[in-house]
Amino acid sequence: MRIIFMGTPDFAVASLDALVQAGFEIVAVVTAPDKPAGRGQKLSESAVKKYATDHDLPVLQPVRLKDQTFLDQLRSYKADLQVVVAFRMLPVAVWDMPAKGTINLHASLLPAYRGAAPINWAVINGEKQTGVSTFFLQHEIDTGNLIFSESIPIGDNDTAGEVHDKLMVTGAKLLVKTVRAIEEGNYTETPQDEISGSTITHAPKIFKEDCLINWSCPVHQVYNHIRGLSPYPAAYTIFKDKTFKIFSADLSAEKPEKQPSEFLSDGKTFLKFACQDGWISVKDVQLEGKKRMSVEEFLRGFRISE
Structure with missing residues (x-):
């Protein structure tokens, strides 16, 4: 399969590296534009861009995801599948483009903790476990049909940073499993409202x-x-x-x-x-x-x- 990867922070780098190491063909990487940072306001590259550049992967950095030039670039790579990890909300024109769809890795056991800050809110709320989920993107954020999920415990003294690092590793492995299953056609999709014993909760952005x-x-x-x-x-x-x-x-x-x-x-x-x-x-x-x-x-x- 020809795969386009979309992500920005360190959390996404682990997944991108896992896919590269597993031998999948990453034809392009989409990440955030460079941003001024630090006292000198020098342009800073995202962690994903740095990894992609080091591994000679083509990089796209659109300001607007609906821009026609970007959409034409994206289409030119003829991707079979798009993989999203810690990126922005995608318009339909982007996530509906590949023949096999677009999948997302989310740092919670969906449908629990849908939203921008699932790790923070799980720890704040005193949860004893959390996990990672892979699913196909649909119109509403974090609502798509589940493919796989895997749980990990949250220790009584774990910080959000420590849980983040554990999920980063667990998520990368789960993503490789998911992409391989899609490549082989060996998977099932489960609507989130059919997950037994699950409750929909939200994890909005932290202000x-x-x-x-x-x-x-x-x-x-x-x-x-x-x-x-x-x-x-x-x-x-x-x-x-x-x-x-x-x-x-x-x-x-x-x-x-x-x-x-x-x-x-x-x-x-x-x-x-x-x-x-x-x-x-x-x-x-x-x-x-x-x-x-x-x-x-x-x-x-x-x-x-x-």
Whole structure:
């Protein structure tokens, strides 16, 4: 089969590499346009573009997916199948082009956690397992017929970043299995509303207001919120009138004698915030205008008083 791959971040690179290593013919790669980044605002290439360039794969970087020039380019590759991993929402003119359709790898056990941030929301909500799913694209996002899925456990202390890395590996393997099955014609499609015991849930894009910690919540809920947003975009609170990001923490069910959001510290080794029914002891933090550091480093350079 002639395959066009579409993706942008590191998560997608693992899948692209798995397909290349498995011997599939990747005739072109579609990824995001280069973007200014850093203090110098130099143009930065996507992780997928860097991989494609290193492996001499043709790269397309459309600004608009409905642009006729791009559609003509895409059609010229005569792809049998398109594979999408962590890319943009595609118009019908794109996903309906190949004879064998367009498949997507999604980082959840569909129909649970449809949307842009499935890993974050699964951890935030305290789920004990998640997974990856492959499906054929249809009109509405993440609603297509399932091909395969595979689950993994979420540890009690796993961050979204750690779950991301596990799913990146699991997903790449599942994608190779899926493409091989399509090539051999050895697969079945299952409508998502026929998945036994499943519930449709959504995982919308994370905005800044979603990252603000509510210390009045139960301590386990606050803890899940912190690890579900770590390392990016990171949960935060307002501390000494500045944004204070928290990347990792410990929790204690000891009943606090302070009001939610009030804190205790010895000024040297610990800083903890009161929740509804326990304490969150921060470990890895970043104060607005400063670099990320351990709480011990932070306290050495910051005079603290209750």
